[in-house]
Amino acid sequence: MTGKLALDPRVVAEARRLAAVAAEPVIELARTHTTVSVERATLRLAGLTGADPASFAEGDAAGGTQPWVNTVVDAVRAQVGLEHGVALPVWHALASGEYADLHELAAKTAAGSVRYTLPTGPDADRAGTAARAAVRAGLGRIDARRRERERLVRELGDPPQPWIYLIVATGDIHEDIPQAQAAAREGADVVAVIRSTGQSLLDYVPEGATRTGYAGTYATQENFRLMRAALDDVSKEVGRYVRLTNYASGLCMPEIAALAGLERLDMMLNDCMYGIIFRDINPRRTFVDQRFSRMVHARAGIVINTGEDNYLTTADAVDAAHTVVVSQLLNERFAHEAGLADGQLGLGHAFEINPALPDSLRMELAHAQLVRELFPAAPLKYMPPTKHMTGNVFGGYLLDGFFNLVGTMTGQSILLVGMMTEGIVTPFLSDRDLALENVRYVLGAAGNLAEDFHPRPEGFIATRGRQVLSEAVELLGRIADDGLLPAIADGTFGITRRPTEGGKGLDGVVEHADGYWNPAVEALEEGMSA
Known part of the structure; x- marks a missing residue:
């Protein structure tokens, strides 16, 4: 038995074996x-x-x-x-x-x-x-941007984990920039620019600096360039390298991954399951796209973030906890096959249990600690409560404080800043300041609490963690037997059914003929084996 939850290494190994079996047919689909x-x-x-x-x-x-x-x-x-x-x-x-x-x-x-x-x-x-x-030559430019990032991290300093991750997105890149810089000055280590609503459904990448996005800002190469330059400026000011995140998902996942590498983005949301379940993108299309995009991210040194946290916005966070672990194990296998290292796997999970449920905090601790122990080298991304934010900003602020506490007690790597105005308004700068103050207080007061957090091996927290892992292994066994695409079609993840031949983008999928050749795939696969 290992770790704070006394997990059985044989059960963990079986979970990974089953994940590899379940993933292989989809990997073969993407290769062909x-x-x-x-x-x-x-x-x-x-x-x-x-x-x-x-x-x-x-x-x-x-x-x-x-x-x-x-x-x-x-x-x-x-x-x-x-x-x-x-x-x-x-x-x-x-x-x-x-x-x-x-x-x-x-x-x-x-x-x-x-x-x-x-x-x-x-x-x-x-x-x-x-x-x-x-x-x-294009991949050489991406290699140069990766070396540039590594140099800047050495020169400017790498903030200690957990990294504080904050979202901006006004729809206008020229308004996003001062907000992002203000966030960095207040302590944000990672700035994510949310994409304009529906961009994932566009089968083209927009051009230029855009000013009229909807609930977010369009992901374009020029917007990437402008924001990266602005964060470089503020990084020098605050004395640490501030990372930039955007979204390589949807129908243009491979292209946006390439643009991110060329413009030195640092993290990308990159999980085709999110597109399948929440944007109704065809599973075949997006699994093929995901493999290519992840090979690009591996080459560029970009950390991917996955979207398991989103499952818990539709499914119950207790009943569906094991589906999060299943998806994380599958994502790990897909990522490794595409050349990503453990240090690039920002696997997602969330603090989404109903706070009215007895022992909800202990269950959150169990779930978060389980993910930490299953993926000890991964920069895990922990998401704050959204589903049960009621509009009571005082209660929401308290709940975000508990989220920050669980995150630090369980050694999460990336903490997304929770907003007490979640579901009410787009946050004002003052809202972000208060939210960052909450994070700073908890990290300052309890930042080393993880070393003193040792649940009893037969206590509630450890038992719950082992139960979730057992349920995940059982589900992985069924998926390995029946297939991942049928499991998605049956609504296994996020209680949303997505048939294999349905969704957007299927007409953009082409099976290789004998003699198919792609110089980018050739070079990226060579790099994986080097």
Whole structure:
């Protein structure tokens, strides 16, 4: 028996074995299929940026709605298909000498004057050599940004964990920036910019600096650049490296992952289960996209955050506690297969038990300690209460204090700042200041309490932790037998049924033909085995 909960190592090992069995068919699906977004991300890594000027409408909240990568991939798909990948047809067209670069090729494609074909023989070799060089140059830029982050962390200082994680999102990037800088000055170690509502359902990445998002700010390459530069400035001011988070989820998960790597973002929400359950994105589409995006994150040194906390906003946090652990174990397996290290696995969970339930705090301690012991090297992300925030700001402030206490007692790595105005209004700066004061007080008063927290082996907390793990193993056994996609279709996670052939984006999935080739996948997989 090990740890504070006296977990049986054999049970833990069995849980991981079953998770690997359950994950393997989905991993094989991702290895043998591509999507329109994977192919577009490949072109982005090769340097194709911008959008067709004709697609910009005056007052358009999301910038150009026809990025050049969409134009090219759509044309290749229509003319020769994507089952061999986009790279060979595109660089074969460039080899004709009629186009100066990818941007001119894209513009001519939009005008209808490019005919794509799939090269063979020496023509395919020449196209492949050129495509490989272009994509690897893009990955080289991501490598340089990773080294830049590592240098800045050394020079500016890395804040001790738990990192204090705070959300901003006004819809206007130029309003987000001063709010993010103010948050850093008040103690935030990680700033997350929430995306505009519904962006995950757009099958293109908007362009430019945007000012009219809805309940969030559009994720664009320019917005990433502006916010990263602003946080670099305030990092120098406060004497610690302030991390930036955004969202690589939805129909453009691979592309946003590539842009995040190019602009030196530090964390990305990256969990296709969230998109399946809460955005009705097709499971096949998003599992394929997730593998590519996680390979990019692994290369970029980005910490991923997963979305298990969201299950508890729809399902009961006690009854469904084991589904969180099951999803975390599956996410761990998917992440490792894509090359992510344990130190990049920001697995999510949450303080969402009904506070009116007797012993709710002890159960929260049991659940949080279980996750900590199952994933000792992972930078766990712990989410504050939302479901049971009633509008009573005084009660909410107290509940957030208990959340902060559980987080520090169980050694969580990332604490998302809870807002007492949750569910009432978008927080004011003053609300954030009070919330940060709550976190600072608890960390200052009880920051080392974990060393004195030792539940009795046969007491309530340890017994509850072992019970949740046992239930997780039982569920993993059923999923290993019946399949993960059927389990999702049956509503196992978040009590929401999502059929394998349903949801948005299925038409963007393509099975590999013999000879499929993608220079980005090739390079990323080589990096995983190096």
